[in-house]
Amino acid sequence: MLERGDEGAEVLAVQERLIELGYFLRRADGDFGPATQQAVWALQKAAGLARDGLVGPATRAALDAGTRPSARTTSGRAIEIDLDRQLVLAVDDGVVTRVVNASSGNGERYVALGRPQRAYTPTGDYTVVRQINGMHESTLELGSMYRPKYFRGGWAVHGSTSIPPWPASHGCVRVSNAAMDWIWDTWGAPLGTPVVVY
Template sequence: MRVMHGRPAPGVGTAVGKRVLGSLGAVALTVGLLSACDGGEQPPVDTPATSSPSPEESAPSPGPSAEEPEPEASASEPSSEPSGDGADEGAGEDAGDGTAKPGEDEGDESSEPGDGTSQGEGKPEGKGGDKDPKEEPEKPDYIEYGEVSARVGKLQQRLKDLGYFVTSVDKAYGGETQQAIFALQKAGGLYRDGVVGDATQNAADDGVVPKAQTSSGKVLEIDVDRQLVLAVENGKVVKIINASSGNGETYEAKGATYTAYTPRGSFAVFREVNGMHSSTLELGDMWRPKFFTGGIAVHGSASVPAFPASHGCVRVSNSAMDWIWDTWGAPSGTPVVVY
């Protein structure tokens, strides 16, 4: 049976990620509220998002204490296991980018060379004394933010070949790669931590990609349940982009109460701004927005976590929004299907 998370739990059960969001929950709102990123009127919503609690992080178990040495003999230094996880930033409009923080590299310590003498100096305690406690730890069997290696480059190329939004195969796990991993984990129904363990690697190897809901024409599909934006051409998904939509919470703006709701249905791009646009409700800036209903738009943002976090608009990365504008197109009149 495949484990449905990004990596197997190392050590004492550390799970990566401080916050993981599932699909929009079913909690009834008591009043009909308006929803807008840019002041447009939207229907009331009764499905605010809920979030699953973040797994607690476990502290590493301490290493054994050195025993008092006997006369004429020295005690060896104990070794401790490295612990270190990436963690997601908290959400908020244009605050944080949901990227995992890279762990620090382990120091490279060299052990004392043996000279074959019988003095016992520098010899570790334990059975047979055949394991050096200062030996450099093995490379983890998972990939996470900050790693630079050939296997990262191989993964980037695989994601790009599958249609996930990757522009550079540079062997460095940075923000763009993490966005693509989030999208892959969402498409596969996996734990959204940005860490590439067995389940996530298998999803990449197996070619897991979402299917289009439309069959003809050029359509921008928005999968609210899985928090993905799909560029679709005649029923074929040509690009898969990580997204973050309305979080279902209520908020105040210019003396009125709104609900952070992304409406579902069939729409079309009717207004676009080729540059930075400030929300008329003073909710923040939107990069090159394409509005498809009221004040709701697909737009670029520096903050695109793995969970719903917006006021109702659909966030994608700034570079992904540039691709939609400059490479794919999506001019006014382009169908937008939200489900």
């Protein structure tokens, strides 16, 4: 069993396999830190396993089997958001390039600017319609969003320091700040990039 805080060759091997399968992890360094935990959660979600962040027998079996989600889009570059599995997929011509742990709307009621709201993430076919290359404060006073890419009104995919393996947001789709940097700086998802939420 491997868990957060572990170090060494076994952790390195797991990290290398996660990267090989397309799970977002910047580098394999043999240190089971928060970034590795995010990648393990993503694998567990894709495999339909308990989201405990531990690399035990079932998670190792998923790694060995090469478990990775399939894309729904078939052409061009697209961001796919799988709400059931709480994953963001970076897709190129029908091939999943990266699998990212995500956290979307939790369905709870809340009040913003004196008005009752429900924390949900809308499904449907959208595009990136607005983006802010930096930290942005929610106009509804719901907190900070790192490098948001908006796809419908106030809904965006954005970086955060809190991405648990379950729905926890007011409706936006949270990914790690490192994953958001990768989307902006390496992969690229300019205005007009399709965003498919299901």
